[in-house]
Amino acid sequence: MKGPSLSVGGGKRTLAGRAYSTEGMVKRGFDLRLMGRLLGYLRPYVPWVFLTLVLILVASTTRQAGPYITKIAVDDHIVPGVSDGFGFLIAVYIGLLFVQFVVGYGQGWATNMIGQWAMRDVRLDMFGHLQKLPLQYFDRTPIGRLMAMNTNDVDALNEMFTDGVVSVINDLLTVVAILAYIFYMDVELGVVTCVALPVASVATVWLQTKSFEAYRVARVIFGRFAATLQETISGIEVVQLFGAEKRSADRFEEDNDSYLQARMKSTLYHSMYFPFMELSGILLMGLMLYSGGSKVMNGEIEWGVLVALLQYVPRFFMPIRDIADRFNTIQTALASSERIFELLDTDTEPPSGTHQPEAVRGEIEFRDVWFAYNDDGGEPEWVLRGVSFKVDPGDSLAIVGATGAGKSTIINLVCGFYPIQKGSVLVDGVDIREWDSEELRRRVGVVQQDVFLFAGDIEENISLGAPEVARERVLQAAHDVNADRFIDRLPKGYEQEVNERGSSLSVGQRQLLSFARALAADPDVLVLDEATSNVDTETEVWIQEAVEKLMTERTSIVIAHRLSTIRNADKILVMHHGEIREEGRHEDLLEARGIYHRLHQLQYQE
Ligand SMILES: Nc1ncnc2c1ncn2[C@@H]1O[C@H](COP(=O)(O)OP(=O)(O)O)[C@@H](O)[C@H]1O
Numbered sequence: 001m002k003g004p005s006l007s008v009g010g011g012k013r014t015l016a017g018r019a020y021s022t023e024g025m026v027k028r029g030f031d032l033r034l035m036g037r038l039l040g041y042l043r044p045y046v047p048w049v050f051l052t053l054v055l056i057l058v059a060s061t062t063r064q065a066g067p068y069i070t071k072i073a074v075d076d077h078i079v080p081g082v083s084d085g086f087g088f089l090i091a092v093y094i095g096l097l098f099v100q101f102v103v104g105y106g107q108g109w110a111t112n113m114i115g116q117w118a119m120r121d122v123r124l125d126m127f128g129h130l131q132k133l134p135l136q137y138f139d140r141t142p143i144g145r146l147m148a149m150n151t152n153d154v155d156a157l158n159e160m161f162t163d164g165v166v167s168v169i170n171d172l173l174t175v176v177a178i179l180a181y182i183f184y185m186d187v188e189l190g191v192v193t194c195v196a197l198p199v200a201s202v203a204t205v206w207l208q209t210k211s212f213e214a215y216r217v218a219r220v221i222f223g224r225f226a227a228t229l230q231e232t233i234s235g236i237e238v239v240q241l242f243g244a245e246k247r248s249a250d251r252f253e254e255d256n257d258s259y260l261q262a263r264m265k266s267t268l269y270h271s272m273y274f275p276f277m278e279l280s281g282i283l284l285m286g287l288m289l290y291s292g293g294s295k296v297m298n299g300e301i302e303w304g305v306l307v308a309l310l311q312y313v314p315r316f317f318m319p320i321r322d323i324a325d326r327f328n329t330i331q332t333a334l335a336s337s338e339r340i341f342e343l344l345d346t347d348t349e350p351p352s353g354t355h356q357p358e359a360v361r362g363e364i365e366f367r368d369v370w371f372a373y374n375d376d377g378g379e380p381e382w383v384l385r386g387v388s389f390k391v392d393p394g395d396s397l398a399i400v401g402a403t404g405a406g407k408s409t410i411i412n413l414v415c416g417f418y419p420i421q422k423g424s425v426l427v428d429g430v431d432i433r434e435w436d437s438e439e440l441r442r443r444v445g446v447v448q449q450d451v452f453l454f455a456g457d458i459e460e461n462i463s464l465g466a467p468e469v470a471r472e473r474v475l476q477a478a479h480d481v482n483a484d485r486f487i488d489r490l491p492k493g494y495e496q497e498v499n500e501r502g503s504s505l506s507v508g509q510r511q512l513l514s515f516a517r518a519l520a521a522d523p524d525v526l527v528l529d530e531a532t533s534n535v536d537t538e539t540e541v542w543i544q545e546a547v548e549k550l551m552t553e554r555t556s557i558v559i560a561h562r563l564s565t566i567r568n569a570d571k572i573l574v575m576h577h578g579e580i581r582e583e584g585r586h587e588d589l590l591e592a593r594g595i596y597h598r599l600h601q602l603q604y605q606e
């Protein structure tokens with residue numbers, strides 16, 4: 001049986017033109033620049049970081065004092081039979097345990113808080129940046145990946161700090177503290193202990209490189225896995241409708257298997273490493289018993305030293321073993337942070353212009369616009385080819401044409417969502433590149449075929465465009481588009497919760513909400529992109545009424561399949577393959593007996 005391949009083909013997915021892959025990670029090893037940038041997130045919390053370091057230092061020295069105290073107990077009290085001060089020594093021992101508890105508690109708390117604070121900052125940065133990214137980025141990046149980045153990757157960073165960096169420092173200090181105590185008791189035995197260091201280190205580095213490689217592959221597969229899952233869940237209706245469960249399940253199974261294989265590989269290394277380290281521990285113990293024991297017999301050291309040594313040896317290997325794991329955590333987090341920084345470094349929308357007029361008349365003009373969505377240096381696939389038209393303020397423009405002709409693209413360009421390659425788009429005679437893009441989009445109210453509802457109540461979903469809109473505006477808008485007819489019938493009216501998929505509302509109701517939403521923002525230009533394609537006839541009549549009201553006082557662009565809805569438009573554009581083929585009023589176009597005439601005939605026959 002051929003197992004699923006473990007290779008992680010990077011480079012296929014592109015992120016803002018650059019190849020996206022985690023491949024470079026291991027080869028580059030420990031990226032100090034990346035580390036530095038990450039540590040930058042700790043800057044606001046430097047006093048806390050400093051406190052943590054001091055606490056770690058105190059914790060590791062007190063923790064390792066225990067065996068040394070037993071040495072004093074054995075040599076100064078038990079062996080010579082001196083009970084004087086013995087009680088005090090035990091009290092010190094217990095006192096130290098108490099200090100350890102308090103310090104450990106404080107250190108754990110501080111470390112975790114710093115981690116949480118820093119993660120909050122990272123998440124804020126990411127979300128802030130994500131919202132400013134051009135739509136092109138989202139065209140290319142699966143949502144599942146973005147979700148994974150915002151959750152798994154950020155968590156990995158947190159772990160890196162709390163479980164990774166801090167623990168490594170802790171472990172290193174523990175090793176140093178143990179060695180210091182042993183050297184202090186007997187230099188020769190200290191040297192013997194040091195012999196174990198290279199053995200343990202080599203084994204640790206070996207595990208670290210081997211298992212991390214496997215683990216990294218697992219992470220990448222996991223990302224793909226998450227994307228598949230996300231896609232299936234969001235598209236569950238389609239999956240079930242079309243009986244695509246098998247296909248989804250196959251894909252899931254394949255990814256699931258690759259994930260298993262990758263995890264097995266890293267498990268294999270782990271299950272070799274830990275017994276090996278245990279064996280090394282036992283060997284060191286034997287060595288200690290032998291050399292320490294001989295020294296006791298020769299009277300070179302006291303009994304207590306051997307007692308202490310035998311406690312130190314098992315403690316010595318634990319931190320070294322842990323460091324191997326910590327490095328995995330750190331490197332995983334570095335891979336995560338690379339993804340996060342790649343996101344943060346993706347160019348946001350080019351800085352928009354500053355044009356922010358007091359009032360907008362609503363004149364829209366396209367001058368010989370050529371546009372292609374693919375803008376990565378390859379051969380442009382023109383979606384618009386030399387499109388020119390002009391809509392006067394207050395006029396209505398209708399666009400008709402087959403699916404894929406480029407109608408919605410025109411809307412995208414009016415809103416300045418994509419940079420155009422040639423020509424210019426002007427609003428009120430000003431190139432949209434000079435417009436403040438936020439202002440521009442605020443002035444343009446778009447109602448689309450697919451309505452996106454956010455989690456929240458009806459009122460929030462209407463006022464969305466402008467959070468400052470008053471309740472009265474929301475009510476008025478709902479009334480004007482006849483949405484209040486169904487809202488008033490809802491059990492909780494405007495406070496009725498809807499969910500993001502809006503499944504609690506019918507398509508027509510959602511559409512009415514989106515009309516209210518557009519109106520509440522009081523746009524100067526109203527755009528309807530096949531806004532009535534999905535609704536039933538009754539709702540359409542309601543909407544038709546509303547739309548006429550909405551269109552009277554503002555410039556409007558209407559894209560519609562049903563020609564009946566557009567016969568009154570001041571101008572109609574007929575688009576075909578990204579070009580304007582015909583242009584004029586309903587009657588003129590019919591007379592011309594071209595494409596529009598044919599479309600009209602087809603619908604008339606229906
Ligand atoms: N975000 C996008 N990325 C890449 N290509 C797109 C995108 N949106 C639309 N297209 C392509 O552009 C062409 C025109 O699409 P569109 O303007 O949506 O057509 P219409 O609205 O007339 O049906 C289609 O070939 C479509 O595949």
Ligand SMILES: [Mg+2]
Nearest residue numbers: 407408409529
């Ligand atoms: Mg469209």
